[in-house]
Amino acid sequence: MQRIWAIIERDLRKFQHSPFLMFASLILPLTQLVILGYAFGGNVKNLKVGVVDQDHGMAAVKLREMIGAVEANASTFQTVDYSDLNRAVIDLRNAKLSAVVNIPPHFTRDVLAQANPQVGLIVDNTDNFVASTLEGAFGNLVSDYYKNGVDARMQPRLALQTVEVYGYTPYIKFLLPGAIALAIFITAMIGGGIIFIDDKARGLHEGYLVTPITKIELILGFNLAGAFKGVLAGLVLTVFGSLIAGIQNPLDPLRLAKMIILIVPTSVAFISMMFLMMVRISDPLVPRAIFGVLNTLLYFPSGAIYPVNAFPAWMRVITTIDPFTYAVHGFSTLLLKNTGFGAIAGDIVFLSVFSVIMMASAAALFQRTL
Amino acid sequence: MNDIEVEKITKRFGEFTAVDEVSFTVAHGELFGLLGPNGAGKSTLIRMLTTLTAPTSGAARVLGHDVVRAANEVRRSIGVIPQAMTSDVELSAEENMVIFARLYGVPKDRRKRVIRDLLGAVQLADWADKPVRTFSGGMRRRLEIARGLVHEPKIFFLDEPTTGLDPVSRVAVWEMLERLKRERDLTILITTHYLEEADKLCNRVAIVDHGKLVALDSPMTLKASIPGNNVLEVSFSSVPEGWIETLRQLPDVQSVSATDHVFRIASNNGPITTVNLFEAARRNSISVSSLSVQSTTLDDVFVHYTGRQLRDRAQENPRYDVSFMYNRQ
Numbered sequence: 001m002q003r004i005w006a007i008i009e010r011d012l013r014k015f016q017h018s019p020f021l022m023f024a025s026l027i028l029p030l031t032q033l034v035i036l037g038y039a040f041g042g043n044v045k046n047l048k049v050g051v052v053d054q055d056h057g058m059a060a061v062k063l064r065e066m067i068g069a070v071e072a073n074a075s076t077f078q079t080v081d082y083s084d085l086n087r088a089v090i091d092l093r094n095a096k097l098s099a100v101v102n103i104p105p106h107f108t109r110d111v112l113a114q115a116n117p118q119v120g121l122i123v124d125n126t127d128n129f130v131a132s133t134l135e136g137a138f139g140n141l142v143s144d145y146y147k148n149g150v151d152a153r154m155q156p157r158l159a160l161q162t163v164e165v166y167g168y169t170p171y172i173k174f175l176l177p178g179a180i181a182l183a184i185f186i187t188a189m190i191g192g193g194i195i196f197i198d199d200k201a202r203g204l205h206e207g208y209l210v211t212p213i214t215k216i217e218l219i220l221g222f223n224l225a226g227a228f229k230g231v232l233a234g235l236v237l238t239v240f241g242s243l244i245a246g247i248q249n250p251l252d253p254l255r256l257a258k259m260i261i262l263i264v265p266t267s268v269a270f271i272s273m274m275f276l277m278m279v280r281i282s283d284p285l286v287p288r289a290i291f292g293v294l295n296t297l298l299y300f301p302s303g304a305i306y307p308v309n310a311f312p313a314w315m316r317v318i319t320t321i322d323p324f325t326y327a328v329h330g331f332s333t334l335l336l337k338n339t340g341f342g343a344i345a346g347d348i349v350f351l352s353v354f355s356v357i358m359m360a361s362a363a364a365l366f367q368r369t370l
Numbered sequence: 371m372n373d374i375e376v377e378k379i380t381k382r383f384g385e386f387t388a389v390d391e392v393s394f395t396v397a398h399g400e401l402f403g404l405l406g407p408n409g410a411g412k413s414t415l416i417r418m419l420t421t422l423t424a425p426t427s428g429a430a431r432v433l434g435h436d437v438v439r440a441a442n443e444v445r446r447s448i449g450v451i452p453q454a455m456t457s458d459v460e461l462s463a464e465e466n467m468v469i470f471a472r473l474y475g476v477p478k479d480r481r482k483r484v485i486r487d488l489l490g491a492v493q494l495a496d497w498a499d500k501p502v503r504t505f506s507g508g509m510r511r512r513l514e515i516a517r518g519l520v521h522e523p524k525i526f527f528l529d530e531p532t533t534g535l536d537p538v539s540r541v542a543v544w545e546m547l548e549r550l551k552r553e554r555d556l557t558i559l560i561t562t563h564y565l566e567e568a569d570k571l572c573n574r575v576a577i578v579d580h581g582k583l584v585a586l587d588s589p590m591t592l593k594a595s596i597p598g599n600n601v602l603e604v605s606f607s608s609v610p611e612g613w614i615e616t617l618r619q620l621p622d623v624q625s626v627s628a629t630d631h632v633f634r635i636a637s638n639n640g641p642i643t644t645v646n647l648f649e650a651a652r653r654n655s656i657s658v659s660s661l662s663v664q665s666t667t668l669d670d671v672f673v674h675y676t677g678r679q680l681r682d683r684a685q686e687n688p689r690y691d692v693s694f695m696y697n698r699q
């Protein structure tokens with residue numbers, strides 16, 4: 001045991017003398033949290049929409065007034081009048097407009113005759129976000145076209161009532177669990193990957209291999225030291241990230257305690273995975289080269305930035321075996337829903353079993369001699 | 371029983387034989403040197419003795435423990451200073467010592483005293499709490515020597531302990547090693563490619579070349595074993611036909627070789643050979659361009675046994691040259 005603690009102590013003393021390492025581990029996740037959170041979390045506004053009124057009748061005027069009301073209030077779009085549909089489409093193709101609303105000739109006649117009147121919405125679908133937003137806005141507008149005044153209390157037709165169980169969750173909050181997992185992963189990558197291989201390449205490991213330390217003690221020492229640093233990174237990002245993302249009661253001791261109970265197996269899982277990957281590597285360029293690839297391969301399929309249900313089948317295979325997935329799910333459950341352990345028990349079990357498999361494999365591959 | 375016993379130890383890497391059936395023993399209290407150029411197999415040999423790598427065949431015992439079957443017993447009883455600097459630059463001198471004291475199981479109640487004494491012995495007591503990154507190469511090496519002795523081993527292995535150090539630091543390390551050996555009754559095995567180091571420090575020297583042990587004895591005996599205890603290096607304004615044979619005929623000359631117009635003459639009597647040399651040159655109407663006379667060195671011994679000079683071998687690159695990444699190195 002003493003030798004394991006010696007390895008842990010060595011790593012932590014080095015870490016204590018180089019606090020920049022912790023800072024470096026946190027920069028990317030915090031930056032991503034803020035930039036992505038605010039870049040993706042807002043509502044699209046001030047889109048240029050061309051309006052071509054080929055009718056000019058009463059129904060067209062009413063429609064144009066409704067469009068104007070949405071423009072004035074929600075500011076989702078700004079209308080630009082066109083007299084020629086072809087001109088408007090040309091401008092759409094040239095990216096001067098995001099969409100074109102075409103009120104066809106005889107629109108008023110069709111409305112009055114209830115003869116399936118239609119309004120055209122021509123969208124630039126190279127930008128799915130914008131196209132979806134405009135389709136939604138104009139879809140709602142068209143649905144409300146026939147409303148007169150306030151709705152009756154008792155509706156004759158089927159209506160959907162949406163109830164949000166939790167408060168409004170902006171995208172930055174949705175990102176927070178992934179940012180915490182990412183901070184732990186980067187700490188594992190730097191400490192368990194890059195620094196481990198750098199020490200190996202400089203011959204530092206020889207100094208330890210000539211001592212009576214056993215293979216298992218070395219592996220446990222390296223992994224536990226790395227896991228401790230990961231726990232620190234996870235905690236720091238939990239607190240600061242919660243403050244940035246606007247989580248209520250970010251310093252709630254009970255929630256922090258639950259987070260630590262999940263951060264620990266997450267940290268062990270990541271460091272043991274990194275250790276297994278690096279156990280036979282000697283070239284210091286390898287961990288640097290694969291850092292970006294690993295980050296992409298593990299972080300994005302985990303559901304950290306987009307729901308996993310939207311992924312194709314082959315990506316869901318990665319999702320299923322990716323420890324990030326379970327970490328993100330667990331953190332999300334604790335932070336955004338403030339649940340008990342029942343909801344994250346499966347995540348803890350997976351991360352723990354994953355860690356055992358990784359460490360056992362690393363132990364089998366680790367070479368006690370040069 | 372000898373402290374170190376090596377029997378026909380061999381190490382192969384694929385088709386390449388790094389160490390080829392080397393056998394020797396090291397007695398208790400001896401300072402034993404493995405001398406050879408880079409790539410001779412010295413480091414591979416010491417790595418086998420210190421359990422860092424397993425031999426392909428043959429056997430070695432350290433304090434009676436087999437290096438393969440009783441590797442942990444070997445590790446407990448030896449101190450090792452690898453060729454690379456292995457101290458952690460982010461930690462202080464004392465922290466480096468504490469970590470290793472714990473790795474070797476030095477009891478807590480003795481740890482502080484042992485560390486203090488060792489840092490004093492290597493003249494680093496005033497630097498105990500300073501980070502190692504502020505140390506010079508010589509200081510760092512002294513720290514690693516102290517670290518290697520923290521568990522009070524009986525045998526001390528040092529792989530090229532003064533490589534990369536300036537001459538002053540090198541001498542300081544030599545003096546420290548000699549003192550530590552005396553004070554602590556150590557058996558020491560060093561590898562080196564520095565002739566002066568082997569000559570000055572070692573009780574016995576084993577000359578290693580291309581993985582083979584080509585000679586083994588005390589430095590004095592090795593030097594006396596080759597013909598001619600003086601070596602003259604001389605160049606001439608011109609070289610007449612048959613000149614090398616003429617030089618060989620001079621009295622007291624044991625052997626003559628020529629490399630790049632420099633004649634190397636091994637003689638039993640340097641001054642007499644010098645006079646005769648000038649006389650022969652005068653008779654042949656040629657003049658001596660340069661002349662140096664020196665006593666036989668281990669380099670001469672190396673030339674005698676291997677056919678080339680030790681000091682002329684080029685430095686081989688390590689497998690991964692990462693020095694460009696580390697300004698501190």
